[in-house]
Amino acid sequence: MAVGKETVLSDNAFLVSETDAKGNILFANKEFCDIAEYELDDLLGKPHNIVRHEDMPKAAFKDLWDTVKSGEVWQGYVKNKTKSGGYYWVFATVYPYLNEAKEQCYMSCRRKPSREEVTKHEALYKTMI
Numbered sequence: 001m002a003v004g005k006e007t008v009l010s011d012n013a014f015l016v017s018e019t020d021a022k023g024n025i026l027f028a029n030k031e032f033c034d035i036a037e038y039e040l041d042d043l044l045g046k047p048h049n050i051v052r053h054e055d056m057p058k059a060a061f062k063d064l065w066d067t068v069k070s071g072e073v074w075q076g077y078v079k080n081k082t083k084s085g086g087y088y089w090v091f092a093t094v095y096p097y098l099n100e101a102k103e104q105c106y107m108s109c110r111r112k113p114s115r116e117e118v119t120k121h122e123a124l125y126k127t128m129i
């Protein structure tokens, strides 16, 4: 995968990651690792902004964090960066919950977004940078 190239998710793709209260990665499923081009060991303990793409506006993540910290579920379109400098779009649903030890955690489940929404958000986010 070359710099600037898009990876389009398959229709049934389901990319999952789990973080602690600060957004450090506790788990990522194989599909997440494969699409982002990381080994799980490269991701564990790292801040989730490891896959942040520079085209994503700060306001989107502020909204995400404000929402989940208030106990609500956040949904939105996210452009992420692959290890080799490519990118992939997801429709993410981020959930707050307590783990078995009653510690605050968050989980994001990502599906393939529609092309219409990708086009719309690519343009929208450009106006927010």
Ligand SMILES: Cc1cc2nc3c(=O)[nH]c(=O)nc-3n(C[C@H](O)[C@H](O)[C@H](O)COP(=O)(O)O)c2cc1C
Pocket (backbone or CB within 6 Å): 017, 018, 019, 022, 023, 047, 048, 049, 050, 051, 052, 053, 056, 058, 061, 064, 068, 078, 080, 094, 095, 106, 107, 108
């Ligand atoms: C469960 C969870 C999943 C997240 N997934 C992503 C993600 O896939 N891509 C991303 O850029 N940020 C993700 N974030 C947001 C990051 O924690 C971070 O706020 C964002 O990358 C912006 O980086 P910055 O805070 O350094 O500006 C996630 C946060 C949580 C709680």
